[in-house]
Amino acid sequence: MNFTAESKGANFFRSFDFSASVSSEFDLIDRWRYRANSGNVPIRTAVEEGVFDMEVLPVRYEATLQVDNKPFYANAKAVALLGADTPLSRNTIRIGAEWNMSKNYGGGLLYDVTRPFTDLMSSHPRRYDALPALHRLSAFLEDNTTITAGEWRIEIMAGLRTTAMANLGSRYTLQGKFHFDPRANLSVTLPAFDMAGDPMRITFAGGAGWHTKTPTLDQLFPEPDYSYYTRLNYFPADDESKRRVNVEVFKHDPTNYDLKAARNFKWEVRGNAEWNGYGLSVTYFRENMTSGFRTSTDVLTRPTANTTPDRSRIWSSPDRRSSNGFPTRTKRYSRPSASRPTEAAHSSRASNSRSPRGASGRWPRNSSSRAPISKPAMRTANPSTS
Template sequence: DNDKRGQNTVDGEFRKYQDQNISFSANGQWKLNRSWISNLEYQLGFTYGSQKNESSTYYSGTQQVTTYTAQAGEHAGVFLPPHYFSQLSVEGKPLSGDVSLTANHRKTMGENISNHFQLGLHAEVEGNRGKGISFDPLGPPLEMLRVRTRSYRDIPLLYKYSAFAENHFILRYGKMRTEVQAGVRFTQLPTKRLQRNSSVDPRINLSQIFIDRTDDVFLSRFSVRLGWGLMHKMPVLTYLYPDKSYTDMNCFTYNDAENNQRLTVMHTFITDRNFNSDLRLPVNQKFEIGVNFRIGGVTADVVWFKEHLKNGYCTSQLAEPFSYRRYSPLISKGEQPELTDEGVMNDGELLPYTLNTTFATYLSPQNGIKQEKQGIEYTIGPIHSKALRSSFYISGGYLDVCEKNTALSTLHPQIEVNGKAYPYVGIYETGPSVANTQIWQQLNSRFQCVTQIPRIGLITSLTLQAVWMDKQQRGMESRFNNPMYTDSNNQKCLNPVYYIDGEGNQHPFTPDMATDECFADLVIRANTTTAFLTDSYKPYFLLNLRVTKEIGRHVSVAFCANNLLQSNPKRYRQSIQKYAVVNPDLYYGAEISIRF
């Protein structure tokens, strides 16, 4: 991207993106036709990618000090130049593969009963062999200050094995039909990073078809279905193999430019507690009821569903105390300080210092998300128009989601007391947003018109997406009888549940501590008095277009334009007293497909 029109760009700045992928898949069937097995099916696939993002950014007036050591303790830091170009590279080489083998047994008993039993094995692998983030430590991007780079190759490949069984039973009687489909999947992660690395996911679907006719009648189909199942979610690689957390504190800085004598000393604290050995597999339970019918050649499908997620993944900020030296500064010119094993020396003497205690904060994966979701989805169509050579489809739904984060999180006030870091860390039922519950409600529709002109091999699809209702609201619910309250300035306040002292000990936080000057800074407040008001948007719309031209039997060219009318209306958010822009920006592109 060499666009020079940006007001803040200078010569030498650029951004470059590269993304290449190759994939292979194959499947087949071995027809055995035995009394105990009908056939064996196999499927295998592999995908490998090469992704590289490069950029050059100019920084001016930084004058900062930093360190990139991977060892704990005191080390000489780096003075950044006042003006420099920073070269950043992010290289990823993601790979994934899977293979499955399924045995099928089909049996028919007369004209009214049929059964299909499946038994299978499935294996997967995923990982990344790229170098990850890399840059020059002497000229780092400012967003990467004191960030330790880590090669993606250091993260082991993740393997997953599963076995499954499923049975599909069909019973016909008269004009009606009953279908029962039940199955179970057992999944195993061969890793010792989880206490429980296996899961069992059962499911069952019942379908009763009352009417299913092919002749031209007013009501040609009517059926009702029920479904229930469990699904566990596997953790991502960064949850299982997080990098260590590094915290750097400035101990001493001396910069005598006239005599070319300078020294900065940083204390690095390293912790590996960001790995959560108690991490469990989240499980989502889903129940649904659906109705399907066809009237006058138009099919309608309506389903009501309810889901309940337990132990969902999230990240929480934790804290650990540590102590470091803060040396007395040298003011005079011509000094020659040096870092030794004993500390910072000047003229053969150890500089005076004070021992400061602060806290290292780091992120750790937790099982804190509880989510309840319910809604209705519908699909109607196709509605044919011979005159327009078009088919019309209508779909949409209503969604109601309530999510709560039950994980405890820490917050260390970034203030000093008597020249030292604040001596306590609060443990809260929420993060800095002072909210642990969120509610979403949305009502939307999708109107699609597909027009086909076979004579010239042209297919157009015009889709209007409409959001009729969009509501969001945040809230706070306490499990420790620690409700939010309003102070004298009409601000929403929340006390911590516990606090941690400089020795790492945890203590309960009592209500009277909120007015104690030693602990009052641990009380967190909402940014505005309107933080918990409902954000309700007026309806907004989005128009997408896709045109496909068939060229012969094997080639097709397609053009797409999303948000064709560039509709990006602003909607006022009462909770933050600001406007938000809805809908994505105009996006267009083309693709060529070649089929053999």
């Protein structure tokens, strides 16, 4: 939709433009395949914290996959053009505001997590429509002035733009916060002079301004991180009915609500020369970015202890998820404000699941304590606070 109103005379008000658009796509992909594995493999399917028995992937099975993609985009923009001219100058002012909205209403990757379509597929798929709609608001004011004095020509551009993100939630620092980006440019064209029979035109220009970059949707709403701690791994080869892998699942939310926008200041100077159809341009610029955001690693430490399970309840319970012979353990979270790469690498190695049984499949001996387990968790952070 477009609407335009223009002034008939040389008034201060020149024109007003309003445009709005909506677009959407509907994509649905269905796939089927027959899979044959080399053996039974336990898979991770838990989506909440607690103690669970892991599902065992069959050697052969049929797998189906649906990819439901429904992106939706909406945009509205209004711009007013004002002007004031004199015999020596021409002045144009643009004032406007813009709103953008994007959202995916699709279900994403839809498949049975106990029958994955490929080995690389996540056991905790997140629906596309689980992410909120992203709204961006912006407004701008721009003034362009051209001054002509004989053969001299001076162009001045000064403007201010402000942007904000909405619909993030009250916990986010970026929610509804406006960032102001002033910018200015100056261009001076010297009078042309003759050189080897052709006119030489030289222009000097320069400019400076701020630019704001906001985090992406994946950085603002990262997927939860799951940590699996093996409590029992009993997989006898002679009796499939007694095969059992019992794990304790920890769920971590890596969302950083204190993310801030990255601010970048840039200035430049430029010289242009034109002669006989040839052109030469030399630019010197400098950027100074003192803020930003990146994905870093946090170390999560959870003290725990080993105890010998009640063997009489291992196979007798009809619901092994709620009554499995293991005592309930409290969980504590420790997330340091910063971590060095060496610590993260060490934590990554220490987070591997440790089997409580030996190579012969025997039960573990009673142990009163075990070293804390730690797992690196990915989070997005500003460099100054990571």
